[in-house]
Amino acid sequence: MLSKSQARVFFLGGTIVTFAIFLGLSWNSLSREVPKRTHEKNLTAQVIRGKVLWEKNNCMGCHTILGEGAYYAPELTKVFERRGEGYMNAVLTSKIPWQPRGRKMVAYGFSTTDAADLIAFFKWIGEIDLNGFPPKPEFKK
Amino acid sequence: MKYKSQKVAYWFFALSMLLLVLQIVYGFIMGFAHMGFDGLHSIIPFNTARAVHINLLVVWLLSGFMGAAYYIIPEEAEIELVNVKLAYIQLITLALVGVTAIVGFHFNIWEGRKFLEIPRQLDWLVVVNVLTFLGIILTTLFKGKKRTTTSLVLTMGLVFAALLYLPGMIWFDNQTMDSFFRWWVVHLWVEGVWELIMGGILAFLLIKITGVDREVIEKWLYVIVGLTFISGILGTGHHYYYIGVGKVWLIVGGIFSALEPLAFLGMALFAIAMYRKGEKKHPNKIALNWTLGTAIVSFVGAGLLGLAHTLPQVNMYTHGTLVTAMHGHLAFWGAYGMIVLAFISYAMPNLTGRKLYDSNRGILAFWLSNIGMLGMTVAFGVAGVAQVYLERKVGIEFGEVQKEIQVHFFILVICATLFTTGISLFIYEFIKYGRPSDEALIVAADTNTTN
């Protein structure tokens, strides 16, 4: 039967080997795949300002982006493609809570420049190669 | 209780219980908001409630782990904690940092990254706090007479958990990178190093409760934590399917994360087998319930419900829906909520010297909270599956779908009430035990075997 010291070798050995592989794969992803798939050349100062606003206001506390966040409000990865600039600008600059179907969004009342930064951020997000996420509905009329 | 300094654990448990209550309050706010009752929107919008709910969860669990460590390490190392006063200071600063963060969330002061919402400046205070904690634990262990496997695994889990907090503190311009490293914290915590903490505490409880030989228990502990890391580290890939990194993660993440349930299965089989094998009949039935309960419910919530959406083909549809919330609740509850409550149930009679461990109220607390949480899981699950189908398959607008599934949140709130009743009974018992007392030391010395 397995002895305690063999069990310890299994633990330490397994950990070191899988961790080394994990680091290697991560390095490969971050240095080679991410710049291409996320179109890093389009990551302008405006997009970055948009990301700062996204984080500062905890938009992820209601919405998801890249499928991560909360489940209270719509997925925003493809929002630029879905709604377009005009609609988004109206939502972001609104001084009363936006509530198309009864559920309220916080009334941020962003300035038009802040709104433009966020829209640039969403446009950049929407262009990332996500292996096919979000899925296209199959039964859509 | 064998060492006076173990008493500090009590205060960490008390803090833990207080924060659990607050967490539940904010859970109800969100449950009602999902039903359409958002009367608090202008004061506590959903994102505030959510940040408070999940951060309080993490802090009450950490406080529970720290309390458990302050209790376990002296007993395993056979020495008093090196600096009790510092441990109390660490407790108070932990509470202060936690409260400051929570208050800030009500004033739009945060970093909107799920689970890592605490703003950067406070992160540094968290780091100092945790270093203090680790300093006390490590010096005690180092000076102690013994370094058992149980105490080493527990300590290793705590040290790695602290290290893994750091990748979450780096700013990235690129959202994909941001997400990539957020998972080094969130995933490698709950499906990696926290399992070491859980395993260490579980092993300690099993040694005490079942009386099975330490060598046997600790051998299996190594096997379980080995399985955890072998599957869990590369299993991180199940969060990398659709965030903008390459296709290799679909394969690596799919295969290794599908193996993750083995560690939880191991934990469940291990606890049941040791219970069967044990000759000693420990009188603390409530602690026994929670100990076996955590091993089994974590397998269901983390293992089975995790497996249910971990393959890329499934996750494509369920990613970022209420299905995730279903799994998140039962996994966190089964693995980490219940292990903390198990440890508290075990430690309270020893800390206070009052042996209230055959009260019906305690047993009822166990069943009500578990049945309530199971019901909540089903409600989230039904809502989630309906959401996936209507939104991602049929293509109905998000808001329309949410209206269709509102009714499930009514069920959720009913089950949450059951859950809360159970927790209230647990806390009632906790309060009835009263404060820890040095007299418990003498009692313990007489009846060493039942400690």
Ligand code: HEM
């Ligand atoms: C009265 C009890 C509770 C209620 C009503 C409740 C309700 C909720 C709701 C509505 C959400 C947000 C889902 C969304 O984003 O739309 C949530 C999130 C969450 N809750 Fe609870 N909760 C309760 C107790 C708990 C407990 C006891 C735990 C852990 C042991 C827990 C862990 C979590 C976690 C981890 C999340 C984040 C899930 C995710 O992002 O996928 N909750 N809860």
Ligand code: HEM
């Ligand atoms: C105690 C252990 C576990 C806990 C506490 C836990 C908790 C969670 C939480 C809170 C999330 C949402 C995280 C976020 O979006 O930020 C999540 C996501 C996920 N978990 Fe777990 N989990 C555990 C174990 C597992 C296991 C063993 C598996 C697989 C077999 C698994 C599979 C998944 C998957 C696939 C997701 C992503 C869901 C999505 O795409 O939206 N989990 N888990």
Ligand SMILES: [Fe+2]
């Ligand atoms: Fe994970």
